Amino acid sequence: MKRFIFLVALLNVLIISTNAQNKTKNQLEADFEKFKREREQDFQNFKQKREAELKKMEQEYLDYYNEMTELKKHYVEKKEPEKAQTVQDIIDYENTIAKTLGYKIPERVKEKVEANTKSEVSKKEEVKTEAENVNVEDKKPEVSSSTFKPEAGTRDGIPVLTPLPKRLAKITSPFGVRIHPTLGRPIKHNGVDFGSGRGAEVYAASSGKVVLAQxxxxxxxxxxxxxxxxxxxxxxxxxxxxxxxxxxxxxxxxIGYTGSTGRSTGPHLHYEVRIKGIPVDPKGYLVETK
Known part of the structure; x- marks a missing residue:
């Protein structure tokens, strides 16, 4: 009899334990499903935010490119061939990058160009006049609010290595609108400049393939x-x-050594990060040093 009672009690314990385990298992499964849904929503929110940021930067870049084409016309009309050629070289550089990376720079619609040309040139001339008596190095540039940063844990193939030795990696000219060193007027700077001096080693910021060297x-x-x-x-x-x-x-x-080739006011490295051909602020990517 006692043995029977013991077996019944043991069976009850096993049943209760099994029920508890099933309940715990069901709770864990429910918690895991909830976690997956939340992570998926977080990912979708992150993706939408990234797409919105990239769309904004794409428009900013389009405005910059079309501003350059109008600026060239402006210098041609003013009979300033050297400045017109400088702007043409910038345009050629952008077109070469776009072609090399397989992207097309869309042209702004004609009506918008005509509506903005005079106001843009006038605005730049006004700022230029104000800046004529200001040392270019003392002029604080306007930095774009668009900052595109690599997500933690997704750095494979992303340019996160600072391209110079740490002791030489001081940014002397940030991303954003600045007084152009040779044109002397506000123009967007599509990268950052490091005042590294001449002959510093330049590192590849991530693994990849050289698609242009010229x-x-x-x-x-x-x-x-x-x-x-x-x-x-x-x-x-x-x-x-x-x-x-x-x-x-x-x-x-x-991959190379710093210098002052091209139209440069001194030895330095001009460095850019682009997403689908669109320049983004490299500062957020400078997360590793060598």
Missing amino acids: YNSTYGNYIIIEHNDGTSSVYAHLDKIKVSKGSPIRKGDV
Whole structure:
């Protein structure tokens, strides 16, 4: 009898334990499903935010490109061939990058161009007049609010390595509108400048493939490396180029040396990060040093 009672009690304990385990298992499964839904929603929100940011930057870049085309016409009309050629070299540089990376720069509609040309030129002339008596180096640039940062844990193939030795990686001219060093007027700076001096090693910011290594009259010797997911990096005003088009590159490889080729006021590195051909602020990507 006692043995029977013991077995019944043991069976009850097992039933209760099994029910508790099932309840715990069901709760864990429910919690996991909730977690997955929340993560999916977070991802969708993140994706939408990124798409909105990229769309905004795409429009800013389109405005910049069309502003350059109108600025060239402005200098041609004013019979300033040297400045017109400088702007043409900038346009050629942008077109070359777009073609190399396989993207097309859309033209702004004619009506919008005509409506904005006079106001844009007038606005730039006004700022230029104010800036004539200001040292260019003392002029604080307007920095774009668009900051595109790589997400933690997704850095493979993303240019996160600072392209210079840490001791030389001081940004002297940030991303955004600044007084152009040779044109003397406010123009958007599509990268950052590092005041590295001449002959510093330039590192590949991430693994990828060299898709261009050539010379431009304004940007001098420059290199474009294509990385993952439409991301690329650009290195300009190089004294020497150590790689050639088509070369596979590993993060940290020395690809060239800083210089002052092209239209440059002194030895430095002009560095860009682009997403689908659109320049974004590289500052948010400078998360690793060598």
